Amino acid sequence: MATLITILIGFFAAFNLSILSVFSYEPAPLQDFCVADPSNQGSVRVNGMACKNPLFVQADDFYYSGLHIPGDTGNSYGYRVSPVTVYQIPGLNTLGLSMMRIDYAQWGSNPPHTHPRATEIFTVLEGTLQVGFITSDPLNRLVTKVLQRGDVFVFPVGLVHFQRNMGHSNATAIAALSSQNPGVISITNSIFGSTPPIETEVLAQAFGVDNKTVHLLKKKFIHV
Incomplete structure (x- = not known):
């Protein structure tokens, strides 16, 4: 990752471009675990929910019955x-x-x-x-x-x-x-029960049926 950043910096410098920001990611875990803490909305999320303080992690955080x-x-x-x-x-x-x-x-x-x-x-x-x-x-x-x-x-x-x-x-x-x-x-459900609904004419054309058939299907799935 360090090599990639160095190459990017060199590229920008060669073309006299301003470096506004550099984004990177780490494909391997950086810690033992990151127990989800849904109540913590202010922390940075790591492709998921914010991490619970590891000092407060319990066995039940890894358990389901x-x-x-x-x-x-x-x-x-x-x-x-x-x-x-x-x-x-x-x-x-x-x-x-x-x-x-x-x-x-x-x-x-x-x-x-x-x-x-x-x-x-x-x-x-x-x-x-x-x-x-x-x-x-x-x-x-x-x-x-x-x-x-x-x-x-x-x-x-x-x-x-x-x-x-x-x-x-x-x-x-x-x-x-x-x-x-x-x-x-x-x-x-997604096609006939979306909110707001897909236009009837679009679905009728896609499925090769008339508008009446689409209306019937929408009534069946709109509340599923």
Whole structure:
């Protein structure tokens, strides 16, 4: 990093340019941990939340209990995600990983969505699940497989993916993600339930349907 800064200073000097500021980053951790402190809004954030004073860090900052509890799948999709991100474990702050439990009722599905900031590695604990992701343009190729207990599958960062219970019994999976806050974008909810809404004419043209169909879809997803 010092070499890079030296080169930049030399470049500016050679062309008689003023050096207003130099921005740099450190890809490796500079400390043992940076426990998130949501109450501290005045401190500098290191690609995450402000750091708690390490003198006040406790074991509970790195602990969470609850993934043994099945999620309530009594919704229209028949699935439930129980996340463990930096919001559940403050000690994950800046460490670049998180996890979640997903429960599925019979024939329940986690509909097409993306995680904009994380690759996901997915492990089936119980049941039989069809999983898949779609490659980017121009191929838009569906990569799909049926998984059994103990099987592992990877969803690359940013790609649209889904899971569906094949209906033989309830199903459960654990997923690990390469971000402390991976984010999630549900395809149907984001397109038809955005605030403010996308113009009907834009969606009608994009999906090759009439305005009436778009209105019906908006009514279904606007409050999801």
